[in-house]
Amino acid sequence: xxxxxxxxxxxxxxxxxxxxxxxxxxxxxxxxxxxxxxxxxxxxxxxxxxxxxxxxxxxxxxxxxxxxxxxxxxxxxxxxxxxxxxxxxxxxxxxxxxxxxxxxxxxxxxxxx
Amino acid sequence: xxxxxxxxxxxxxxxxxxxxxxxxxxxxxxxxxxxxxxxxxxxxxxxxxxxxxxxxxxxxxxxxxxxxxxxxxxxxxxxxxxxxxxxxxxxxxxxxxxxxxxxxxxxxxxxx
Numbered sequence: 249x250x251x252x253x254x255x256x257x258x259x260x261x262x263x264x265x266x267x268x269x270x271x272x273x274x275x276x277x278x279x280x281x282x283x284x285x286x287x288x289x290x291x292x293x294x295x296x297x298x299x300x301x302x303x304x305x306x307x308x309x310x311x312x313x314x315x316x317x318x319x320x321x322x323x324x325x326x327x328x329x330x331x332x333x334x335x336x337x338x339x340x341x342x343x344x345x346x347x348x349x350x351x352x353x354x355x356x357x358x359x360x361x
Numbered sequence: 362x363x364x365x366x367x368x369x370x371x372x373x374x375x376x377x378x379x380x381x382x383x384x385x386x387x388x389x390x391x392x393x394x395x396x397x398x399x400x401x402x403x404x405x406x407x408x409x410x411x412x413x414x415x416x417x418x419x420x421x422x423x424x425x426x427x428x429x430x431x432x433x434x435x436x437x438x439x440x441x442x443x444x445x446x447x448x449x450x451x452x453x454x455x456x457x458x459x460x461x462x463x464x465x466x467x468x469x470x471x472x473x
Contacts, residue, residue, distance in 0.1 A: 252404070279459060290363075291405070291450065291463040304460050338404050349395060350461060352404030 251275050252353040254339050260359045261329055269324045269356045271339030279303075280322035281340040281350060282314060291338070297322055298344075329360045364388045365453050367464035375472050380438040382467050384451030387432065391453040395461065396425060396436050399448045408449070409436070441471045 252273045261267055273280060281304075282294040296304035297316040311327045326333060339353040366385045374380045382396075392413035397405035411418040411425045411434070418425050424437045438445055451464040 281460070289448075289466055291461075293460040293462075296459045298459065306460075340404075349407040349410060351407065352397075354404045355402070 252339055252341055252351050254337075254353040254356050256356060257354060258357050258359075260361065262361055263329055263331060265329050266325070266327045267329060267358070268326070269337055269339075269358075271322045271324070271353055273320055273339075273341040273351070273353075275341055275343075275351060277341035277343050277351075278319060279342045279344060280316065280319075281342075282322065282324050283338040283340060283352075285336040285338060285355070287335070295322075295324075326358075329358075331360050334358055334360045363465070364391075365451055365462045365464040367451055367467050369467050370465070371468045371470070373470045373472060374441045376443060377440045380436075380441045380445065380469055380471070382436040382438075382449050382451075382469070384434045384436075384464055385432060386434075386453050386462075388453070388455065388462070389432070390455040390457070391462075392456050393454050394425070394427060394434050395452045395454075396423075397450040397452060397463075398445075399450060399466070405450055438469075441469075443471050443473060445469060446471045 255270045279298045281296045294308045295314040300316045313325045315323045336355045336357050338355045340350040342348045342350040395410040396408040398408045399405040409423045427434045448466045450466045452461040
């Protein structure tokens with residue numbers, strides 16, 4: 249029974265397209281996150297939602313828009329995809345914020361051609 | 362600006378011996394530290410954590426040590442097993458913050 253799931257696992261698309269990545273957690277957590285792991289393997293926070301409210305919005309292009317329909321879901325929509333968006337995107341959740349472990353999904357490898 | 366640094370990109374250790382992974386941080390507001398383990402094509406999985414009010418936390422074969430004055434923490438794995446071969450990430454957060462700041466990771470290879 250997967251705790252944090254993401255779909256799709258792989259996504260290959262062309263520049264200029266719009267795509268979405270879905271994330272769901274069944275842990276009953278209040279807070280969800282999106283991280284990006286770039287080609288240098290750094291994991292960087294993009295967004296965080298707490299109880300459906302946006303609480304972290306790092307310096308991410310506004311082509312990226314998170315949507316949280318409820319506490320258990322946090323989707324990531326990307327408009328006008330660019331080559332530099334190619335990366336692995338991880339969703340995560342935690343019971344609250346600081347001081348609590350975050351649980352990660354399996355990742356979505358996005359390739360923009 | 363990397364606030365969490367893992368200066369050793371890789372570590373090779375013989376099965377049964379100790380693995381020591383190091384992590385340094387620059388932000389003095391960090392007060393909670395975590396280690397994650399990651400296998401290829403999977404998400405990071407939580408391994409062990411430590412609060413800044415402690416200097417040591419142990420969980421089975423895994424022990425994390427924190428030296429606040431040096432802004433340094435380390436993860437000890439004893440004894441190392443083949444299944445420990447993975448990438449290990451150090452992460453930190455501040456009490457006022459929701460996000461984790463990650464290091465670049467250390468790839469551990471346990472040799473039989």
